[in-house]
Amino acid sequence: MVGIGSVNDVPRTRVCHVAAREEISQLREALLVANTVMAENRTQMMAMALMFDLMADVNPEFVEMWWVERPNINPNRIPEEQAELERKTERRSLELRDDLDF
Structure with missing residues (x-):
């Protein structure tokens, strides 16, 4: 039968999305x-x-070296x-969102 999908595909899809959300949540916490x-x-x-x-x-010898660095x-x-x-970020x-299929 041709269609959008079967009922059996739904739980696997949900598990995949839950795992992706958990990973994103962990990444956000790590970023924070x-x-x-x-x-x-x-x-x-x-x-x-x-x-x-x-x-x-107070140290004239140090001034030139410091102002270069x-x-x-x-x-x-x-x-x-x-x-x-910001554009690169x-x-x-x-790209990361696309890799996670969001």
């Missing part, structure tokens, strides 16, 4: 934890950068760079 850790690390890195700023104020610690992206990063998120 990762974002928290990154925020804490960013705060600590900025505190360290401020400490090095103070050291550079300082921009690499917490780069301030221009709006175009930030927009490109959205594109990757869509």
Whole structure:
């Protein structure tokens, strides 16, 4: 018989969707934890950068070396760079959703 599907296909489909939802939920929790850790690390890195700023104020030999490295610690992206990063992130998120068939 030709049709959309049989009654027997429904439970398997539901199990598949439940498993996918659980995986997405776990990924969201992991992302939340990762974002928290990154925020804490960013705060600590900025505190360290401020400490090095103070050291550079009193040590002229250290100033040049520090100001070469300082921009690499917490780069301030221009709006175009930030927009490109957000586009890449959205594109990757869509790819992941497609892989999960959502």
